[in-house]
Every structure is written in C-alpha cells, then in structure tokens.
Amino acid sequence: MSARTPAPTGSQADHRSGFACFVGRPNAGKSTLTNALVGQKVAITSNRPQTTRHSVRGIVHRPEAQLVLVDTPGLHKPRTLLGERLNDVVRTTWAEVDVIGFCLPADQKTGPGDTFIARELAGIKKTPKVAIVTKTDLVDAKQLAAQLIAVDKLGRDLGIEWAEIVPVSAVDGTQVQLLADLLVPMLPEGPALYPEGDLTDEPELVMVAELIREAALEGVRDELPHSIAVVVEEMIPREGRPADKPLLDIHANLFIERPSQKGIIIGPKGARLKEVGTKSRHQIEALLGTPVFLDLHVKVAKDWQRDPKQLRRLGF
Structure with a gap:
C-alpha cells in the first residue's frame, strides 16, 4: 500500500509495521472498531449500512509496532454505479494488506451476505484472515457461543483457516486491545510508516466532509436513502x-x-439543517482545534449515484 517515507525511529529490532483491513457486510461494526483501536474518531459511524465510502486509515502506535487500519465500505450486491465502485475499493484493498479482519456481528446470524464475502476471501490464499465477532455487548454468553461456532463452521465449509476467531465489543472495549495484540505478530518486520502522533492520513478536507455527512445522516432513518454526498468547497x-x-x-x-x-x-423552517450544522461544527472544531464558522447549502444532483460524471465530480 502507498505510505509516507518511513518515520525515523530508534532501534528497529523486532519492530513491526503494516496494514490490516476490516471487511464485512454493511453495518458490521467496522468503523466503530477502527475508532476504538485508534482511540479517537477517524472513521464515521452510523446505525445505517454503507456509511463508509473512503478507505480511512487509522494508525495504532505501539512501542513495538505500528498497525495501520484500512476501513473499507461494506461489500454488498451493488444496485448502482456507486455500489460497484465501493465494491472495487474493497477488493483492491484486500489485495494490498498484510492481514484481513472479517467482521461478523454477534447479534445477527451468519447469512448469505457473510457467505458471499467469505467465498471471496477464500480465494485470497496467502493473506492471514482473522474472524472478528463484533457487538458482543448486545448478546448473552449462549448467543455468543452459538455465533463463534457458526463462524468457525463458515470458515471450514469454504476452506478458510482462520488465524484467530476473536469476540470484541468496540462500545465497551471488551477484548479490543487483545485484538491488536493478535494482529501485530502478523505484520512484517519494519520501521514505522507514519510519524508518532499521526492518527490518520486522510486529508482534513475529506474528514470535515465526512463529519458533516455523518451529522446529516443521523436521525433521518428510513426517510432518506444513502444519497447524501458532501463537498467542502473551501476552508x-x-x-x-x-x-x-x-x-x-x-x-x-x-x-x-x-x-x-x-x-x-x-x-x-431550516431546523434540521441548523441542527446538522451545530453538531458537525462541534466535531470539526474538536478535530481541527480551532473555532469554525460553518456555511451549509443543500443542492440537488439528480441521480448522482448512477451517473459517472456526477460521481467523479463528487469524489467517487
């Protein structure tokens, strides 16, 4: 994967660095897990599927390792050109990382969507694969045990040998650090790829747009499909x-x-847009560390998810 020039560090003995990506059905908890591992919000989250559109890199710094997390959109059967492009992003990412984490929520039985992804993963022979059972805070011990058995069976049925099967809860932190402990030894030896203190390599402009989009998605539930794109014209x-x-x-x-x-x-009377502005402004100020005046406008880009020209203009 492309990376910056290795940051100078002290002794490189036994230091590991590399890339891991989380894949899974939409809304499997990938972005929340990325944020929990990094210790700060770098990926937008929503209780709606297909929130992530960029491969956000979150960077986990440890004395003995640097783990760079690539958060991909959820792989799904595409219905639009945007959907096809999001799937292409996922497959390209899989081909370039050192370890793949397959996220399956503890509170939902494995289904056709999981099998669809697992079948694709089975075709990637050399890269180690870790099954991560997410959202364990939503189930009891019996449900969790049943899901762990189902995930193990899914791997065996398709010829995948899981390097690990790890149950986690990003919400209450259960086993999040253990997951990092298990991923690090799967990385190649090498110096740090990013300077100490960097938590993501996403441009600020992209992160600001994503924070606005997250606030816009919140609370609209089923009224609005995922047809919001945000473009920051200037900062x-x-x-x-x-x-x-x-x-x-x-x-x-x-x-x-x-x-x-x-x-x-x-x-x-503009109440909802004002609420979106207030919420995202607080998040942006926390991200950038400076007071912000946020000017938002809503525009119609007819059927942009199906139009190649519009997709390009909106950054997809």
Missing part, C-alpha cells in the same frame, strides 16, 4: 482576526438526488 481562515482569536470559514454543499429529499434535510 479559509477569516481575514483580519487577531492571532489569539482565529476563525476558520468552511463552505460546504450537501448534494441529494431528488428535490423531494431537500425538505427532509432542511427540515421545518
């Missing part, structure tokens, strides 16, 4: 501000597919 420091009172002006557009969706995003 510029406000001129004439004193050095001790900076302000960053951020202008962003939220694109939806149909005029009828505009009212859902904006809400009565």
